[in-house]
Amino acid sequence: xxxxxxxxxxxxxxxxxxxxxxxxxxxxxxxxxxxxxxxxxxxxxxxxxxxxxxxxxxxxxxxxxxxxxxxxxxxxxxxxxxxxxxxxxxxxxxxxxxxxxxxxxxxxxxxxxxxxxxxxxxxxxxxxxxxxxxxxxxxxxxxxxxxxxxxxxxxxxxxxxxxxxxxxxxxxxxxxxxxxxxxxxxxxxxxxxxxxxxxxxxxxxxxxxxxxxxxxxxxxxxxxxxxxxxxxxxxxxxxxxxxxxxxxxxxxxxxxxxxxxxxxxxxxxxxxxxxxxxxxxxxxxxxxxxxxxxxxxxxxxxxxxxxxxxxxxxxxxxxxxxxxxxxxxxxxxxxxxxxxxxxxxxxxxxxxxxxxxxxxxxxxxxxxxxxxxxxxxxxxxxxxxxxxxxxxxxxxxxxxxxxxxxxxxxxxxxxxxxxxxxxxxxxxxxxxxxxxxxxxxxxxxxxxxxxxxxxxxxxxxxxxxxxxxxxxxxxxxxxxxxxxxxxxxxxxxxxxxxxx
Amino acid sequence: xxxxxxxxxxxxxxxxxxxxxxxxxxxxxxxxxxxxxxxxxxxxxxxxxxxxxxxxxxxxxxxxxxxxxxxxxxxxxxxxxxxxxxxxxxxxxxxxxxxxxxxxxxxxxxxxxxxxxxxxxxxxxxxxxxxxxxxxxxxxxxxxxxxxxxxxxxxxxxxxxxxxxxxxxxxxxxxxxxxxxxxxxxxxxxxxxxxxxxxxxxxxxxxxxxxxxxxxxxxxxxxxxxxxxxxxxxxxxxxxxxxxxxxxxxxxxxxxxxxxxxxxxxxxxxxxxxxxxxxxxxxxxxxxxxxxxxxxxxxxxxxxxxxxxxxxxxxxxxxxxxxxxxxxxxxxxxxx
Numbered sequence: 001x002x003x004x005x006x007x008x009x010x011x012x013x014x015x016x017x018x019x020x021x022x023x024x025x026x027x028x029x030x031x032x033x034x035x036x037x038x039x040x041x042x043x044x045x046x047x048x049x050x051x052x053x054x055x056x057x058x059x060x061x062x063x064x065x066x067x068x069x070x071x072x073x074x075x076x077x078x079x080x081x082x083x084x085x086x087x088x089x090x091x092x093x094x095x096x097x098x099x100x101x102x103x104x105x106x107x108x109x110x111x112x113x114x115x116x117x118x119x120x121x122x123x124x125x126x127x128x129x130x131x132x133x134x135x136x137x138x139x140x141x142x143x144x145x146x147x148x149x150x151x152x153x154x155x156x157x158x159x160x161x162x163x164x165x166x167x168x169x170x171x172x173x174x175x176x177x178x179x180x181x182x183x184x185x186x187x188x189x190x191x192x193x194x195x196x197x198x199x200x201x202x203x204x205x206x207x208x209x210x211x212x213x214x215x216x217x218x219x220x221x222x223x224x225x226x227x228x229x230x231x232x233x234x235x236x237x238x239x240x241x242x243x244x245x246x247x248x249x250x251x252x253x254x255x256x257x258x259x260x261x262x263x264x265x266x267x268x269x270x271x272x273x274x275x276x277x278x279x280x281x282x283x284x285x286x287x288x289x290x291x292x293x294x295x296x297x298x299x300x301x302x303x304x305x306x307x308x309x310x311x312x313x314x315x316x317x318x319x320x321x322x323x324x325x326x327x328x329x330x331x332x333x334x335x336x337x338x339x340x341x342x343x344x345x346x347x348x349x350x351x352x353x354x355x356x357x358x359x360x361x362x363x364x365x366x367x368x369x370x371x372x373x374x375x376x377x378x379x380x381x382x383x384x385x386x387x388x389x390x391x392x393x394x395x396x397x398x399x400x401x402x403x404x405x406x407x408x409x410x411x412x413x414x415x416x417x418x419x420x421x422x423x424x425x426x427x428x429x430x431x432x433x434x435x436x437x438x439x440x441x442x443x444x445x446x447x448x449x450x451x452x453x454x455x456x457x458x459x460x461x462x463x464x465x466x467x468x469x470x471x472x473x474x475x476x477x478x479x480x481x482x483x484x485x486x487x488x489x490x491x492x493x494x495x496x497x498x499x500x
Numbered sequence: 501x502x503x504x505x506x507x508x509x510x511x512x513x514x515x516x517x518x519x520x521x522x523x524x525x526x527x528x529x530x531x532x533x534x535x536x537x538x539x540x541x542x543x544x545x546x547x548x549x550x551x552x553x554x555x556x557x558x559x560x561x562x563x564x565x566x567x568x569x570x571x572x573x574x575x576x577x578x579x580x581x582x583x584x585x586x587x588x589x590x591x592x593x594x595x596x597x598x599x600x601x602x603x604x605x606x607x608x609x610x611x612x613x614x615x616x617x618x619x620x621x622x623x624x625x626x627x628x629x630x631x632x633x634x635x636x637x638x639x640x641x642x643x644x645x646x647x648x649x650x651x652x653x654x655x656x657x658x659x660x661x662x663x664x665x666x667x668x669x670x671x672x673x674x675x676x677x678x679x680x681x682x683x684x685x686x687x688x689x690x691x692x693x694x695x696x697x698x699x700x701x702x703x704x705x706x707x708x709x710x711x712x713x714x715x716x717x718x719x720x721x722x723x724x725x726x727x728x729x730x731x732x733x734x735x736x737x738x739x740x741x742x743x744x745x746x747x748x749x750x751x752x753x754x755x756x757x758x759x760x761x762x763x764x765x766x767x768x769x770x771x772x773x774x775x776x777x778x779x780x781x782x783x784x785x786x787x788x789x790x791x792x793x794x795x796x797x798x799x800x801x802x803x804x805x806x807x808x809x810x811x812x813x814x815x816x817x818x819x820x821x822x823x824x825x826x827x828x829x830x831x832x833x834x835x836x
Contacts, residue, residue: 303712340710344773358699365695366695
């Protein structure tokens with residue numbers, strides 16, 4: 001088999017981080033190539049380099065033996081590379097045919113009028129080639145996630161794609177739907193299409209892959225034939241790093257439970273989730289993306305409440321239907337997406353901090369701006385927020401400092417438990433260390449901290465205990481002394497407790 | 501991004517000055533000079549007081565509309581609420597001439613507040629987008645006015661003198677209307693700047709999701725905003741009838757557009773989250789001046805509406821250009 005796509009020594013740097021470090025890769029004609037790695041290993045960046053979203057600083061890319069360089073997805077698309085994302089990028093109100101032919105419609109030669117009959121016919125043929133029959137007039141929104149993916153594949157075929165990249169295609173599918181998808185994918189391969197397949201599921205990889213490439217911490221680890229590598233070796237390839245001591249984990253005296261969660265359920269999302277966080281303790285809730293940890297956090301904080309189960313704060317059972325009630329109960333949240341969920345970017349630092357607890361700064365009906373400024377100043381100094389003054393706009397700060405502003409905002413309220421959802425996402429190394437320091441301070445002050453993180457070193461370095469989730473269930477709990485990367489990843493990937 | 505770490509030292513602790521209102525002020529001054537040159541009577545104290553008196557009701561309504569627009573909403577039903585509340589208060593004093601004027605005023609405001617609250621509930625709890633919800637209620641309130649009045653007017657001779665004196669009277673040379681308008685503006689300046697609810701209103705318009713996740717009861721704030729506008733529309737409705745000494749079911753038809761125009765001219769962003777009382781006052785004055793000055797400089801009535809439209813457009817364009825310049829300068833300063 002000959003090589004259709006080859007990447008050599010690709011390096012991509014984002015401000016403060018190397019997202020890809022000297023990565024090489026080759027894809028053969030008519031093969032299914034699995035791309036594996038932990039969250040944040042660089043898989044997504046790698047795909048974006050191939051499709052032209054990102055331009056690498058170093059390295060070369062060859063398509064059919066010729067060096068190419070893409071400036072946009074438009075370029076890569078016309079070169080025959082299509083990408084299908086986990087979440088459909090289709091237009092839900094347009095029909096299947098309209099979605100497939102958007103941008104390259106079939107027109108009548110003289111009048112330039114759209115030739116709907118030809119397009120419907122061609123769409124039906126494409127779907128037929130994949131072995132499904134759908135009414136091509138159906139709008140995309142009426143289809144299931146699995147059906148939408150098939151239409152996206154058909155769309156890729158309609159533009160003569162030779163390489164199809166699938167990003168976590170089975171993440172939102174049921175077992176049967178995944179099985180169907182495997183079928184279509186194999187059919188494509190047999191037609192000579194080359195496929196890059198990203199997945200967290202070992203099942204997918206073993207069932208489909210011809211070869212597998214592993215990335216870890218932005219680096220290329222290796223490529224194997226699928227029957228050449230065992231489960232254990234694969235896990236070692238994915239996590240076999242040295243843990244550096246970036247983590248100032250302090251020994252703090254641990255007290256009574258601050259937060260207890262008992263049998264929390266939300267149908268179709270998570271089941272029977274129980275754990276506790278004691279005062280002064282840092283507990284990690286971990287698992288792969290899509291395991292349900294963020295959903296559990298959102299349920300505890302009342303953003304999308306659980307169906308059943310019990311939440312106990314400081315020994316008292318509380319009902320949490322919305323974030324207001326969570327705040328009153330003493331639960332605080334540092335949301336994952338600080339720019340969309342936590343900060344008003346157009347506002348000054350001081351006003352953003354004050355928003356965390358407007359009641360605190362209100363006396364006799366009047367809002368005390370002076371007190372707000374004083375408190376904001378104190379918090380800004382305590383957390384060492386770098387800005388020219390507390391009247392700088394939040395939009396002018398770096399990611400790490402924005403995150404500190406959000407922490408300050410959360411701290412204006414009287415809390416027992418703080419949930420930190422990906423607190424170091426998108427911040428540079430220096431700011432990360434500062435945020436770890438702050439976490440240490442907070443645990444010393446007796447807050448219970450629930451840390452949700454995709455970064456294994458962070459989880460291992462900062463936690464007193466680690467709760468691992470897979471497919472909506474808790475599959476393991478480790479003490480900081482017994483936890484290893486391998487054991488955690490095994491519980492997150494292999495444990496076959498299935499939820500359906 | 502990285503430069504922010506180095507910009508840490510040696511910067512004065514000073515709030516950035518706002519140039520937002522500067523453009524509108526400039527336009528206002530230029531227009532006043534032009535009108536004054538064309539007709540000296542424009543700057544007479546008598547004319548200015550008259551102009552303020554005629555603009556007061558627009559001012560009151562614009563304050564309420566600003567509160568709603570700040571949340572990212574809009575209310576098309578204000579004109580209809582003005583008519584409904586005006587009609588109810590006029591019918592009340594017609595049928596019970598002995599009633600104190602204050603009671604009629606309170607009834608009008610209460611009815612207005614209820615109308616506004618219904619709008620707010622539709623938007624906040626019913627999750628209907630504001631323009632649709634209030635478009636529907638606009639027709640409902642207008643229809644209600646026709647029904648209760650039986651499509652008949654309440655005319656001047658049916659109203660007690662005390663009722664009419666509310667708008668025609670005043671303290672010294674200052675009309676009651678102007679005084680009420682100034683009080684409303686002052687109260688809501690403080691409300692928006694120095695209360696928890698005021699803060700929340702700006703926050704919702706800037707980013708509703710942040711407000712929700714922060715644990716602020718968003719729905720209550722939205723309902724409050726629409727209720728405030730309804731309350732002020734009730735006040736304006738009674739003042740309107742008192743001023744023109746006539747309550748008609750088609751009063752203030754289409755007036756919501758003038759109110760929205762005043763907000764936009766005053767720099768209130770239709771997207772929500774930004775706008776100040778200072779700017780709003782300028783916007784209201786600009787509309788008031790044109791209403792007053794165009795007849796005074798003998799522009800034909802046929803041309804008045806057209807010229808008004810052009811001036812509004814030019815004002816908005818100039819304002820936007822000046823704003824862009826000043827933002828660019830702020831960015832430049834940051835780079836140094």
